[in-house]
Amino acid sequence: MPCGNGQTLSKRKHGVCLPRFSFFSSLLVALCCLEVWGSAAQADGGKSCSPCPVNCSCPLGPQQSCVVNCSNIGLERAPAAEEIPLATNVFDLSNNQITTIEERICDDLCNLTQIDLSSNPFECDCKLFRFVSCLQQKGVQVRRSNELRCSHPLDLQDQPLLNVRLPTCDMKTNTGLYAACLEDSNSGGLGRSELVIFSYSTFRNLTREQCHSVCFNESHRYGGLGEKHECLCSKNSDPNYISTSQCSAACTNPDVMKKCGWALAREVFVVEFSVSLTPLQPQSVHNHVTFTANSSVTPVTLSWDFGDLSPRANTTGTVSTTSAHKYGLPGSYTVSLTALAGHKKVSARGEVTIMLPPKLELHCPPLVVANRSLELTLVSWGSVGLNVDWKITKDDVQIAKASPFCPVDAMHDHESSSCFQIFPGELSWTDARKQCLNRGGDLAIVRSDKLRNLLATKVTQ
Structure with missing residues (x-):
């Protein structure tokens, strides 16, 4: 990795940038080769082919060549540079599950002449491109290069590595x-x-x-x-x-x-995968409820559980994805959401309150007689503290403003919206009710102490 002014950057455990001038680089390469040939002499006159990476074999080939065979042993990680014999001439890593390989292997193996990296699911990033480029510059033969293919990224999938170029590596x-x-x-x-x-x-x-x-x-x-x-x-x-x-x-x-x-x-x-539900205000039981999910990645597949024992609903979309549902009964429901992207799954939960909204019904008589009182009935469903403003309009023009009728000598109770009128005399219950009906009312039964005390002031002996 360049470090400027002919220096190289050595990445270490703590991220230290260590300058190594080109003079020392050349010296290290020379020492490397001297170490391979000078200290490698064995009792049989051959070269050293050790240390050998775990589970690999390291036989001496023709003309005392050092062959490191790590093929077809299920490796998910290539051996580190320090695990490979410095005298390696042939390095076989074919038919494994390796995705990346250390760049410095190319620099450390001074005598490498052949390498086989075929049939591995490589991540074709700049590091791998630089590694292969280094091999080519040193004249190392890349065996079965047509089978050295990219597994990732997706736009390079299954393409021969030596035939593609990643622009960003420049x-x-x-x-x-x-x-x-x-x-x-x-x-x-x-x-x-x-x-x-x-x-x-x-x-x-x-x-x-x-x-x-x-x-x-x-x-x-x-x-x-x-x-x-x-x-x-x-x-x-x-x-x-x-x-x-x-x-x-x-x-x-x-x-x-x-x-x-x-x-x-x-x-x-x-890079994280998360999903969330947008909070909702109380919703009407008469309407479809639209839920909105926000995902940190796309595309994403969502599975919705609306909390009312209805079948799950599945949607696929972008960052913001919606789903509509209609509830049959009012109440509070827990909505559960499962999001799938790639091989990962996350979930989110939310609450929604479904309400039965107030409803008013105005009942009017089909026929009205002139100079007679007009009787209207207002039925309220679910509303409390209701204030009613009665108006009569014709052709959108107000012609009358109605209010509950109450004679001048009667008493209007705002709390019960009722009008009470007291008539002196002794009458039977039947005759008393008949007289009230004739006046457009009905015989009252007073059960409230507050109202009884209020009407008592109108009762005379």
């Missing part, structure tokens, strides 16, 4: 690789930062939300935006926490980033 910036610093939320308030080095990019002009989905679908851990709004992604499989070093100030000082061979990425974020 990293068209004034410095070099994109990188950034991300605060570690799990550091317990210690303020620790992780150095994120981006290895995948698309030059499409994307928003942060769109880039988040791209990085998620490519199984990356981090995302960010480049100088031209290109989408950057990084796996950073091993957290690289920054300690005191030449590149420690990279988070805030672009000049330091440049010295370390990095361009500063913007809007760096952790």
Whole structure:
């Protein structure tokens, strides 16, 4: 990785940028070759073919060549550089489940002449492109190259690695690789930062939300935006926490980033999959209820449980996805949502209250006689504290404003909206009711102490 002025950057556990001048690089290569041939002599006069990676075989081939055979043993990770014999001439990693390989293997194996990487689900990122390019520059024969194919990213899937080119590996910036610093939320308030080095990019002009989905679908851990709004992604499989070093100030000082061979990425974020439900106000039982789900990635498949024992509903959509449902009864319901994207699943829950709204019915007589009182009936369903403003209009023009009729010598009770009139005399219950009916009312039965005390003032002996 370039570190400026002919230097290289050695990535270590704590993210230290160590300058190694080209003179020392040449010296190290020379020492490497001397070590292979000088210290490798064995009692049988052959070369050393050790240490041998675990589960691999390391026989001596023709002309004492060192063959490291790790083919078809189910490896998910390629052996590290320090696990491979320095005298290796032939390295076979075919037919495994390897997705990436260390770049420095190309530099450390001075005598490598042949390598077989075929039939592995490689992540074709810049690191792998640089590794293969290094092999070609050193004249190493890449065996069965037509079977060396990309598994990811999706737009390069199943394409021969040696026949494709990833434009972003040129990293068209004034410095070099994109990188950034991300605060570690799990550091317990210690303020620790992780150095994120981006290895995948698309030059499409994307928003942060769109880039988040791209990085998620490519199984990356981090995302960010480049100088031209290109989408950057990084796996950073091993957290690289920054300690005191030449590149420690990279988070805030672009000049330091440049010295370390990095361009500063913007809007760096952790790639996460989450879904949420938009809260709702109380809804009417007479209407369809529209629920809105917000997902951090797209495309996403949603499975809805509306909490009323109805069948689940499935929808597929973008960041904001809706689903409508009609409830049969009023009440409070718990809505459960399951979101699926790739091989991951997340869920969310929400509450909705379904209400029976107030309803009014106005009953009018079919026929009205002139100069007679007009009797109207108002039926209220579910409403409380109801105030009624009675108006009579003709052709949208008010011609009368009605109010409950109450004679002048009677008493109107606002609480019960009733009119009471007292007539002196001794009458039977039947005759008393008949007299009230003739006056457009009915015989009253007073059960409220408050109303009884109010009417008592009108009773005379």
